[in-house]
Amino acid sequence: MVQKRTYPGTLVLVVGSSGVGKDSLLAGARNQLTGHASFSFPKRLVTRKPVSDLEDHDTVTFDEYLGxxxxxxxxxxxxxxxxxxxxxxxIENDLEVGKVVACNVSRTIIADAANKYPVHVVNIVAELELRAKRLANRGRENEDSIRRRLAREPxxxxxxIPTTEISNNGEMRVGIKALVDLLVSLQTQNQE
Incomplete structure (x- = not known):
């Protein structure tokens, strides 16, 4: 068995069902923590162009992804x-210097991530009606597709694995504050 490498930083995996507001909370936390060198919000690479300003990722082709x-x-x-x-x-460079690295990921890779890095999971939750409204407002999918997405079992x-649940049912600023508070708390723990 390969021994897991030790990093002084923490990888925060932000997860949650479609429409809970993961990208919105991450964008708000990134804005509040801008200028603080202890935090990193890496851009994902995705094989699709961003549809809105909240989708902070870089685009690659599927062939580039595979490569x-x-x-x-x-x-x-x-x-x-x-x-x-x-x-x-x-992200390994940031973890190596003790940063808290926060990113939006699929739940399917949590175990793999925890086998490689020190991980803390943040599970964002929101009520079904609110999720449906947010998905419709994104404008990426038709009503049928949204209904199927919402019907999927998480x-x-x-x-x-250490996990914190954050409710994003109310005002976005409340969810952002909860995420920022958690990230700051994890950074404080890293420095102890």
């Missing part, structure tokens, strides 16, 4: 909904 994964340039990678996603290997979270 990056095969070359080992991805810290984490997964495929979902016909798309490929990558968290770049550069993948269970591992029980042996």
């Amino acid at each position: 990056l994964v095969s070359k080992g340039s991805a810290a984490l990678s997964w495929q979902a909904h016909g798309l490929g996603y990558i968290i770049p290997k550069t 993948i269970a979270l591992p029980t042996d």
Whole structure:
């Protein structure tokens, strides 16, 4: 068995069902923590162009995605909904210097991430009606597709990995504050 490398930083995996507001909370936290060198919000690489300002990712073709994964340039990678996603290997530089690194990922890669890095999961939750409204407002899918997406059963979270649940049912600023408070708390723990 390969021994897990030790990093002084923490990788925060932000997860949650479609429409809970993961990208919105991450964007708000990033804005509030801008200028603080202890935090990193890496851009994902996705095989789709961003549809809104809240989608902070870089676009790659599917062939580029496959090439990056095969070359080992991805810290984490997964495929979902016909798309490929990558968290770049550069996060290891941030973890090495003790940063809290926060990114939006699929629940399917939590165990893989925890085998490589010190991980804390943030599970964002929101009521079904609110999620439906947010998905409709994104304008990426038709009503049928949204209904199918909302009907999917969420993948269970591992029980042996530290996890914090944040409700994003109210004003966005409340969810952002909860996320920022958690990230600051994790950074304080890293420095102890």
